Amino acid sequence: MRDNPSRNDNEELKELVKQFQNLKSGRSHSFLDEEAFERIIDYFDDREDLQQALEAAELGIEQYPYSAMLLIKKADLLIATRHYQEALRILQHAELLDSNDINLYILKTDAYLALDQQEKAVALLENALQLFEGQERIELLFELADVYDDYEEFDKIFDCLKLILEQEPNNEEALYKICFWTDFTGRNEESIRLHQQIIEEYPYSELAWFNLAAAFQGLKLYEKAIDAYKYAIVIDEKFDYAYRNMGDAYIRMRKYKDAIEVLEKVLELSRPEDVIFEAIGHCYDRMKNFAQARFYYRKASHLNVEDSKLHYKVACTYINEAQWSTAIKHLDTALQIHRMQPEYNMAMGECKMQMGEYKEAIQYFSNVVRQRPRNISSWEALIRCLYNGEFYEEALEQVKAAIKMTEGKPLFLFYLAGVYFALGKIKEALLQLENAMNIAPKMVKKLVQLNPAILQHQMVVDVVARYKKNKPQ
Incomplete structure:
Protein backbone atom coordinates (compact mmCIF):
# COMPACT_ATOMS: atom_id res chain seq x y z
CA MET A 1 0.00 0.00 0.00
CA ARG A 2 1.07 3.56 -0.68
CA ASP A 3 1.67 5.96 2.15
CA ASN A 4 -0.95 8.69 2.48
CA PRO A 5 0.91 11.86 3.59
CA SER A 6 -2.31 13.74 4.39
CA ARG A 7 -3.59 10.92 6.56
CA ASN A 8 -0.23 10.62 8.31
CA ASP A 9 -0.23 14.39 8.98
CA ASN A 10 -3.73 14.17 10.44
CA GLU A 11 -2.79 11.30 12.68
CA GLU A 12 0.33 13.15 13.82
CA LEU A 13 -1.70 16.29 14.53
CA LYS A 14 -4.28 14.31 16.52
CA GLU A 15 -1.46 12.86 18.59
CA LEU A 16 -0.04 16.35 19.22
CA VAL A 17 -3.45 17.62 20.34
CA LYS A 18 -3.81 14.62 22.65
CA GLN A 19 -0.38 15.32 24.16
CA PHE A 20 -1.35 18.96 24.63
CA GLN A 21 -4.58 17.99 26.44
CA ASN A 22 -2.61 15.64 28.70
CA LEU A 23 -0.01 18.32 29.38
CA LYS A 24 -2.69 20.87 30.16
CA SER A 25 -4.41 18.54 32.63
CA GLY A 26 -1.11 17.54 34.24
CA ARG A 27 -1.45 13.89 33.21
CA SER A 28 1.72 13.84 31.13
CA HIS A 29 5.13 15.42 30.83
CA SER A 30 5.41 14.82 27.08
CA PHE A 31 7.86 17.05 25.31
CA LEU A 32 6.32 19.42 22.76
CA ASP A 33 8.71 21.52 20.72
CA GLU A 34 8.04 25.08 19.51
CA GLU A 35 6.77 23.97 16.09
CA ALA A 36 4.37 21.50 17.75
CA PHE A 37 2.78 24.32 19.75
CA GLU A 38 2.44 26.34 16.56
CA ARG A 39 0.60 23.47 14.85
CA ILE A 40 -1.66 22.96 17.88
CA ILE A 41 -2.54 26.69 17.97
CA ASP A 42 -3.35 26.63 14.25
CA TYR A 43 -5.46 23.48 14.73
CA PHE A 44 -7.72 25.15 17.28
CA ASP A 45 -7.72 28.47 15.39
CA ASP A 46 -8.89 26.73 12.20
CA ARG A 47 -11.77 25.24 14.19
CA GLU A 48 -12.56 28.68 15.66
CA ASP A 49 -11.91 27.35 19.16
CA LEU A 50 -10.06 30.51 20.15
CA GLN A 51 -10.12 29.76 23.86
CA GLN A 52 -8.16 26.52 23.45
CA ALA A 53 -5.89 28.20 20.88
CA LEU A 54 -5.07 30.88 23.47
CA GLU A 55 -4.42 28.25 26.12
CA ALA A 56 -2.03 26.47 23.75
CA ALA A 57 -0.24 29.75 23.04
CA GLU A 58 0.12 30.56 26.75
CA LEU A 59 1.37 27.07 27.59
CA GLY A 60 3.83 27.26 24.72
CA ILE A 61 5.13 30.65 25.88
CA GLU A 62 5.60 29.24 29.40
CA GLN A 63 7.90 26.62 27.92
CA TYR A 64 9.49 28.89 25.28
CA PRO A 65 9.44 32.42 26.75
CA TYR A 66 11.84 33.72 24.08
CA SER A 67 9.79 32.50 21.12
CA ALA A 68 8.76 35.53 19.05
CA MET A 69 6.68 33.24 16.86
CA LEU A 70 4.51 32.01 19.76
CA LEU A 71 4.13 35.56 21.10
CA ILE A 72 2.95 36.70 17.67
CA LYS A 73 0.48 33.79 17.53
CA LYS A 74 -0.92 34.83 20.90
CA ALA A 75 -1.21 38.48 19.80
CA ASP A 76 -3.11 37.38 16.70
CA LEU A 77 -5.59 35.50 18.88
CA LEU A 78 -5.95 38.47 21.24
CA ILE A 79 -6.79 40.72 18.30
CA ALA A 80 -9.36 38.17 17.14
CA THR A 81 -10.94 38.33 20.63
CA ARG A 82 -10.73 42.17 20.66
CA HIS A 83 -8.07 42.50 23.35
CA TYR A 84 -6.16 45.09 21.35
CA GLN A 85 -4.08 46.80 24.05
CA GLU A 86 -2.89 43.47 25.45
CA ALA A 87 -2.02 42.35 21.92
CA LEU A 88 0.08 45.48 21.38
CA ARG A 89 1.99 44.81 24.63
CA ILE A 90 2.74 41.25 23.52
CA LEU A 91 3.87 42.46 20.10
CA GLN A 92 6.23 44.99 21.71
CA HIS A 93 7.81 42.10 23.59
CA ALA A 94 8.01 39.97 20.42
CA GLU A 95 9.68 42.81 18.53
CA LEU A 96 12.53 42.85 21.04
CA LEU A 97 13.13 39.17 20.26
CA ASP A 98 12.73 39.34 16.46
CA SER A 99 12.06 42.61 14.68
CA ASN A 100 12.28 41.01 11.22
CA ASP A 101 8.96 39.16 11.31
CA ILE A 102 6.52 40.94 8.96
CA ASN A 103 3.54 39.63 10.96
CA LEU A 104 4.58 41.96 13.81
CA TYR A 105 3.79 44.99 11.67
CA ILE A 106 0.64 43.60 10.09
CA LEU A 107 -0.84 42.65 13.48
CA LYS A 108 0.14 45.96 15.05
CA THR A 109 -1.59 47.68 12.14
CA ASP A 110 -4.75 45.65 12.74
CA ALA A 111 -4.72 46.59 16.42
CA TYR A 112 -4.16 50.30 15.73
CA LEU A 113 -6.99 50.35 13.20
CA ALA A 114 -9.31 48.59 15.63
CA LEU A 115 -8.44 51.26 18.21
CA ASP A 116 -9.14 53.98 15.59
CA GLN A 117 -5.50 55.06 15.61
CA GLN A 118 -4.93 55.30 11.87
CA GLU A 119 -2.04 57.76 12.19
CA LYS A 120 -0.04 55.22 14.22
CA ALA A 121 -0.85 52.49 11.70
CA VAL A 122 0.35 54.66 8.81
CA ALA A 123 3.56 55.69 10.59
CA LEU A 124 4.31 52.08 11.54
CA LEU A 125 3.90 50.74 8.01
CA GLU A 126 5.77 53.61 6.37
CA ASN A 127 8.74 52.92 8.65
CA ALA A 128 8.44 49.16 8.12
CA LEU A 129 8.74 49.63 4.35
CA GLN A 130 12.38 50.58 4.89
CA LEU A 131 13.07 47.23 6.60
CA PHE A 132 11.71 44.81 4.01
CA GLU A 133 12.26 43.95 0.37
CA GLY A 134 10.70 41.72 -2.25
CA GLN A 135 7.39 40.02 -1.51
CA GLU A 136 7.36 41.18 2.09
CA ARG A 137 7.59 44.82 1.02
CA ILE A 138 4.75 44.25 -1.45
CA GLU A 139 2.66 42.70 1.33
CA LEU A 140 3.26 45.77 3.49
CA LEU A 141 2.32 48.10 0.64
CA PHE A 142 -0.99 46.27 0.25
CA GLU A 143 -1.52 46.59 3.99
CA LEU A 144 -0.70 50.32 3.86
CA ALA A 145 -3.14 50.75 0.94
CA ASP A 146 -5.89 49.20 3.10
CA VAL A 147 -5.04 51.61 5.93
CA TYR A 148 -5.24 54.57 3.57
CA ASP A 149 -8.60 53.25 2.38
CA ASP A 150 -9.85 53.17 5.97
CA TYR A 151 -8.37 56.64 6.48
CA GLU A 152 -9.95 57.92 3.20
CA GLU A 153 -6.56 58.98 1.80
CA PHE A 154 -7.53 57.76 -1.65
CA ASP A 155 -4.66 59.26 -3.64
CA LYS A 156 -2.20 57.47 -1.36
CA ILE A 157 -3.91 54.15 -2.16
CA PHE A 158 -3.09 54.80 -5.81
CA ASP A 159 0.51 55.65 -4.80
CA CYS A 160 0.89 52.32 -2.94
CA LEU A 161 -0.46 50.30 -5.85
CA LYS A 162 1.81 52.19 -8.23
CA LEU A 163 4.84 51.34 -6.07
CA ILE A 164 3.82 47.66 -6.08
CA LEU A 165 3.55 47.62 -9.88
CA GLU A 166 6.86 49.41 -10.27
CA GLN A 167 8.42 46.61 -8.22
CA GLU A 168 6.31 43.76 -9.66
CA PRO A 169 4.67 44.92 -12.91
CA ASN A 170 2.63 41.75 -13.35
CA ASN A 171 1.08 41.65 -9.87
CA GLU A 172 -2.52 40.69 -10.62
CA GLU A 173 -4.03 41.96 -7.38
CA ALA A 174 -2.45 45.39 -7.85
CA LEU A 175 -3.50 45.50 -11.52
CA TYR A 176 -7.09 44.74 -10.59
CA LYS A 177 -7.17 47.30 -7.78
CA ILE A 178 -5.41 50.18 -9.53
CA CYS A 179 -8.01 50.19 -12.29
CA PHE A 180 -10.71 51.12 -9.76
CA TRP A 181 -8.58 53.68 -7.95
CA THR A 182 -7.49 55.32 -11.22
CA ASP A 183 -11.13 55.95 -12.03
CA PHE A 184 -11.92 57.03 -8.47
CA THR A 185 -9.01 59.51 -8.16
CA GLY A 186 -9.04 60.62 -11.80
CA ARG A 187 -5.29 59.99 -12.17
CA ASN A 188 -5.70 58.71 -15.71
CA GLU A 189 -2.57 60.30 -17.19
CA GLU A 190 -0.35 58.63 -14.58
CA SER A 191 -2.11 55.34 -15.13
CA ILE A 192 -1.51 55.57 -18.88
CA ARG A 193 2.23 56.15 -18.38
CA LEU A 194 2.48 53.36 -15.80
CA HIS A 195 0.67 50.78 -17.93
CA GLN A 196 2.53 51.71 -21.09
CA GLN A 197 5.75 50.92 -19.18
CA ILE A 198 4.28 47.62 -17.95
CA ILE A 199 3.23 46.66 -21.50
CA GLU A 200 6.76 47.29 -22.76
CA GLU A 201 7.95 44.64 -20.31
CA TYR A 202 4.87 42.38 -20.41
CA PRO A 203 3.21 42.88 -23.82
CA TYR A 204 0.85 39.95 -23.22
CA SER A 205 -0.62 41.25 -19.96
CA GLU A 206 -4.33 41.54 -20.74
CA LEU A 207 -4.90 43.33 -17.42
CA ALA A 208 -2.32 46.01 -18.29
CA TRP A 209 -3.98 46.56 -21.69
CA PHE A 210 -7.39 46.70 -20.01
CA ASN A 211 -6.20 49.26 -17.45
CA LEU A 212 -4.58 51.33 -20.19
CA ALA A 213 -7.87 51.29 -22.10
CA ALA A 214 -9.86 52.24 -18.99
CA ALA A 215 -7.53 55.21 -18.36
CA PHE A 216 -7.98 56.39 -21.97
CA GLN A 217 -11.73 56.01 -21.47
CA GLY A 218 -11.51 58.10 -18.30
CA LEU A 219 -10.04 60.90 -20.44
CA LYS A 220 -12.81 60.40 -23.05
CA LEU A 221 -10.22 59.22 -25.60
CA TYR A 222 -12.62 56.55 -26.77
CA GLU A 223 -10.86 55.49 -29.97
CA LYS A 224 -7.60 54.87 -28.13
CA ALA A 225 -9.53 53.03 -25.42
CA ILE A 226 -11.18 50.74 -27.97
CA ASP A 227 -7.81 49.95 -29.58
CA ALA A 228 -6.37 48.97 -26.19
CA TYR A 229 -9.43 46.86 -25.32
CA LYS A 230 -8.97 45.03 -28.64
CA TYR A 231 -5.42 44.08 -27.61
CA ALA A 232 -6.75 42.77 -24.27
CA ILE A 233 -9.32 40.66 -26.14
CA VAL A 234 -6.72 39.28 -28.57
CA ILE A 235 -4.75 38.05 -25.54
CA ASP A 236 -7.83 36.76 -23.72
CA GLU A 237 -10.79 36.30 -26.06
CA LYS A 238 -13.09 35.60 -23.09
CA PHE A 239 -12.31 38.88 -21.29
CA ASP A 240 -15.95 39.91 -20.82
CA TYR A 241 -15.18 43.15 -18.97
CA ALA A 242 -13.13 44.37 -21.92
CA TYR A 243 -16.13 43.77 -24.23
CA ARG A 244 -18.40 45.47 -21.68
CA ASN A 245 -16.26 48.62 -21.44
CA MET A 246 -15.71 48.65 -25.20
CA GLY A 247 -19.48 48.67 -25.63
CA ASP A 248 -19.71 51.74 -23.41
CA ALA A 249 -16.97 53.47 -25.45
CA TYR A 250 -18.81 52.75 -28.71
CA ILE A 251 -22.04 54.13 -27.21
CA ARG A 252 -20.21 57.33 -26.21
CA MET A 253 -19.03 57.62 -29.83
CA ARG A 254 -22.61 56.96 -31.04
CA LYS A 255 -21.43 53.85 -32.89
CA TYR A 256 -24.46 51.87 -31.85
CA LYS A 257 -24.09 48.90 -34.23
CA ASP A 258 -20.55 48.27 -33.00
CA ALA A 259 -21.73 48.63 -29.41
CA ILE A 260 -24.48 46.05 -29.93
CA GLU A 261 -21.98 43.60 -31.42
CA VAL A 262 -19.59 43.71 -28.45
CA LEU A 263 -22.37 43.81 -25.84
CA GLU A 264 -23.87 40.66 -27.35
CA LYS A 265 -20.44 39.09 -26.88
CA VAL A 266 -20.72 39.92 -23.17
CA LEU A 267 -24.00 37.99 -23.06
CA GLU A 268 -22.24 34.98 -24.63
CA LEU A 269 -19.41 35.04 -22.10
CA SER A 270 -21.22 35.74 -18.83
CA ARG A 271 -24.56 35.37 -17.11
CA PRO A 272 -27.35 37.59 -18.48
CA GLU A 273 -27.43 40.99 -16.75
CA ASP A 274 -30.13 43.62 -16.84
CA VAL A 275 -27.60 46.41 -17.43
CA ILE A 276 -26.30 44.73 -20.61
CA PHE A 277 -29.80 44.14 -21.98
CA GLU A 278 -30.66 47.74 -21.12
CA ALA A 279 -27.55 49.04 -22.90
CA ILE A 280 -28.39 47.05 -26.05
CA GLY A 281 -31.95 48.38 -25.83
CA HIS A 282 -30.56 51.90 -25.57
CA CYS A 283 -28.54 51.37 -28.78
CA TYR A 284 -31.59 50.20 -30.73
CA ASP A 285 -33.55 53.11 -29.23
CA ARG A 286 -30.98 55.57 -30.57
CA MET A 287 -31.12 53.85 -33.96
CA LYS A 288 -34.91 54.39 -33.87
CA ASN A 289 -35.51 50.64 -34.01
CA PHE A 290 -38.10 50.87 -31.27
CA ALA A 291 -39.39 47.28 -31.54
CA GLN A 292 -35.90 45.86 -30.90
CA ALA A 293 -35.31 48.42 -28.14
CA ARG A 294 -38.46 47.21 -26.41
CA PHE A 295 -37.39 43.60 -26.79
CA TYR A 296 -34.17 44.23 -24.84
CA TYR A 297 -35.70 46.58 -22.29
CA ARG A 298 -38.22 43.84 -21.50
CA LYS A 299 -35.43 41.28 -21.15
CA ALA A 300 -33.74 43.64 -18.69
CA SER A 301 -37.02 44.13 -16.84
CA HIS A 302 -37.51 40.35 -16.43
CA LEU A 303 -34.18 40.25 -14.59
CA ASN A 304 -34.94 43.32 -12.49
CA VAL A 305 -38.69 43.59 -12.03
CA GLU A 306 -38.45 46.41 -9.47
CA ASP A 307 -36.56 48.77 -11.80
CA SER A 308 -39.25 51.30 -12.73
CA LYS A 309 -36.91 52.99 -15.21
CA LEU A 310 -37.10 49.98 -17.54
CA HIS A 311 -40.90 50.17 -17.71
CA TYR A 312 -40.55 53.89 -18.42
CA LYS A 313 -38.10 53.21 -21.26
CA VAL A 314 -40.49 50.69 -22.82
CA ALA A 315 -43.22 53.34 -22.58
CA CYS A 316 -40.98 55.89 -24.31
CA THR A 317 -40.54 53.59 -27.31
CA TYR A 318 -44.33 53.52 -27.67
CA ILE A 319 -44.49 57.32 -27.22
CA ASN A 320 -42.00 57.66 -30.08
CA GLU A 321 -44.42 55.64 -32.21
CA ALA A 322 -47.42 57.70 -30.98
CA GLN A 323 -48.94 54.56 -29.41
CA TRP A 324 -50.30 56.54 -26.47
CA SER A 325 -52.62 53.98 -24.85
CA THR A 326 -49.97 51.22 -24.89
CA ALA A 327 -47.41 53.64 -23.45
CA ILE A 328 -49.85 54.48 -20.64
CA LYS A 329 -50.00 50.81 -19.53
CA HIS A 330 -46.23 50.70 -19.03
CA LEU A 331 -46.15 54.12 -17.38
CA ASP A 332 -48.80 52.89 -14.95
CA THR A 333 -46.43 50.08 -13.94
CA ALA A 334 -43.53 52.50 -13.52
CA LEU A 335 -45.66 54.89 -11.45
CA GLN A 336 -46.81 52.06 -9.17
CA ILE A 337 -43.15 51.64 -8.19
CA HIS A 338 -42.21 55.36 -8.06
CA ARG A 339 -45.39 57.42 -7.97
CA MET A 340 -43.88 60.92 -7.95
CA GLN A 341 -40.92 60.39 -10.32
CA PRO A 342 -41.00 63.60 -12.45
CA GLU A 343 -40.04 61.96 -15.78
CA TYR A 344 -42.79 59.35 -15.45
CA ASN A 345 -45.42 61.95 -14.59
CA MET A 346 -44.28 64.14 -17.48
CA ALA A 347 -44.55 61.26 -19.96
CA MET A 348 -47.95 60.22 -18.60
CA GLY A 349 -49.17 63.83 -18.86
CA GLU A 350 -48.03 63.96 -22.49
CA CYS A 351 -49.85 60.71 -23.32
CA LYS A 352 -53.05 61.83 -21.63
CA MET A 353 -52.89 65.20 -23.38
CA GLN A 354 -52.37 63.56 -26.77
CA MET A 355 -55.45 61.43 -26.11
CA GLY A 356 -57.49 64.54 -25.20
CA GLU A 357 -57.76 63.59 -21.53
CA TYR A 358 -56.77 67.06 -20.40
CA LYS A 359 -57.91 66.98 -16.77
CA GLU A 360 -55.87 63.87 -16.02
CA ALA A 361 -52.92 65.26 -17.97
CA ILE A 362 -53.05 68.47 -15.90
CA GLN A 363 -52.83 66.41 -12.71
CA TYR A 364 -49.67 64.63 -13.90
CA PHE A 365 -48.03 67.85 -15.10
CA SER A 366 -48.93 69.49 -11.76
CA ASN A 367 -47.08 66.67 -9.97
CA VAL A 368 -43.97 67.51 -11.98
CA VAL A 369 -44.23 71.22 -11.21
CA ARG A 370 -44.51 70.46 -7.49
CA GLN A 371 -41.40 68.29 -7.69
CA ARG A 372 -39.45 70.76 -9.85
CA PRO A 373 -40.83 74.24 -9.19
CA ARG A 374 -37.99 76.03 -10.99
CA ASN A 375 -37.83 73.74 -14.00
CA ILE A 376 -38.86 75.50 -17.25
CA SER A 377 -39.99 72.38 -19.14
CA SER A 378 -42.32 71.37 -16.26
CA TRP A 379 -44.15 74.70 -16.36
CA GLU A 380 -44.17 74.72 -20.15
CA ALA A 381 -45.88 71.31 -20.28
CA LEU A 382 -48.51 72.31 -17.70
CA ILE A 383 -49.35 75.62 -19.39
CA ARG A 384 -49.44 74.03 -22.85
CA CYS A 385 -51.88 71.40 -21.53
CA LEU A 386 -54.13 73.99 -19.88
CA TYR A 387 -54.12 76.03 -23.10
CA ASN A 388 -54.88 73.03 -25.34
CA GLY A 389 -57.67 71.99 -22.97
CA GLU A 390 -59.06 75.56 -23.17
CA PHE A 391 -58.69 76.15 -19.42
CA TYR A 392 -57.57 79.70 -20.14
CA GLU A 393 -58.27 81.27 -16.71
CA GLU A 394 -56.22 78.55 -14.98
CA ALA A 395 -53.55 78.88 -17.68
CA LEU A 396 -53.30 82.59 -16.86
CA GLU A 397 -52.77 81.85 -13.16
CA GLN A 398 -50.13 79.22 -13.90
CA VAL A 399 -48.23 81.29 -16.44
CA LYS A 400 -47.98 84.12 -13.90
CA ALA A 401 -46.71 81.62 -11.32
CA ALA A 402 -44.18 80.31 -13.87
CA ILE A 403 -42.88 83.83 -14.55
CA LYS A 404 -42.39 84.34 -10.82
CA MET A 405 -40.75 80.95 -10.16
CA THR A 406 -38.42 81.11 -13.18
CA GLU A 407 -37.50 84.76 -12.67
CA GLY A 408 -39.19 86.05 -15.80
Missing part, protein backbone atom coordinates in the same frame (compact mmCIF):
# COMPACT_ATOMS: atom_id res chain seq x y z
CA LYS A 409 -38.06 83.57 -18.46
CA PRO A 410 -39.02 85.02 -21.89
CA LEU A 411 -40.84 81.80 -22.91
CA PHE A 412 -43.54 82.51 -20.35
CA LEU A 413 -43.93 86.11 -21.50
CA PHE A 414 -44.83 84.75 -24.94
CA TYR A 415 -47.18 82.23 -23.30
CA LEU A 416 -48.74 85.07 -21.29
CA ALA A 417 -49.39 86.92 -24.54
CA GLY A 418 -50.93 83.76 -26.03
CA VAL A 419 -53.25 83.24 -23.06
CA TYR A 420 -54.40 86.89 -23.16
CA PHE A 421 -55.21 86.49 -26.86
CA ALA A 422 -57.22 83.33 -26.05
CA LEU A 423 -59.13 85.27 -23.38
CA GLY A 424 -59.87 88.06 -25.86
CA LYS A 425 -57.73 90.58 -23.94
CA ILE A 426 -56.04 91.91 -27.05
CA LYS A 427 -54.52 95.05 -25.49
CA GLU A 428 -52.78 93.08 -22.70
CA ALA A 429 -51.74 90.43 -25.22
CA LEU A 430 -50.06 92.93 -27.55
CA LEU A 431 -48.32 94.63 -24.60
CA GLN A 432 -46.85 91.29 -23.42
CA LEU A 433 -45.90 90.35 -26.98
CA GLU A 434 -43.99 93.63 -27.37
CA ASN A 435 -42.26 92.99 -24.05
CA ALA A 436 -41.32 89.42 -25.02
CA MET A 437 -40.11 90.41 -28.52
CA ASN A 438 -37.91 93.06 -26.98
CA ILE A 439 -36.19 90.45 -24.77
CA ALA A 440 -35.99 87.31 -26.94
CA PRO A 441 -37.42 87.77 -30.44
CA LYS A 442 -36.37 84.33 -31.69
CA MET A 443 -38.64 82.66 -29.14
CA VAL A 444 -41.74 83.91 -30.94
CA LYS A 445 -41.78 80.46 -32.58
CA LYS A 446 -42.88 79.04 -29.18
CA LEU A 447 -45.98 81.21 -29.30
CA VAL A 448 -46.67 80.05 -32.86
CA GLN A 449 -46.28 76.40 -31.76
CA LEU A 450 -48.76 77.03 -28.94
CA ASN A 451 -51.29 78.53 -31.39
CA PRO A 452 -50.37 78.45 -35.12
CA ALA A 453 -53.48 80.47 -35.94
CA ILE A 454 -52.10 83.44 -34.03
CA LEU A 455 -50.30 84.64 -37.15
CA GLN A 456 -53.72 85.29 -38.66
CA HIS A 457 -53.96 88.30 -36.31
CA GLN A 458 -52.70 91.24 -38.34
CA MET A 459 -51.71 93.06 -35.14
CA VAL A 460 -49.42 90.20 -34.17
CA VAL A 461 -47.84 90.18 -37.63
CA ASP A 462 -47.34 93.94 -37.38
CA VAL A 463 -45.55 93.70 -34.01
CA VAL A 464 -43.24 90.95 -35.26
CA ALA A 465 -42.56 92.76 -38.55
CA ARG A 466 -41.93 96.07 -36.83
CA TYR A 467 -39.44 94.49 -34.50
CA LYS A 468 -37.63 92.81 -37.38
CA LYS A 469 -37.51 96.08 -39.26
CA ASN A 470 -36.16 98.06 -36.34
CA LYS A 471 -33.83 95.39 -34.95
CA PRO A 472 -32.56 93.12 -37.70
CA GLN A 473 -31.22 89.78 -36.55
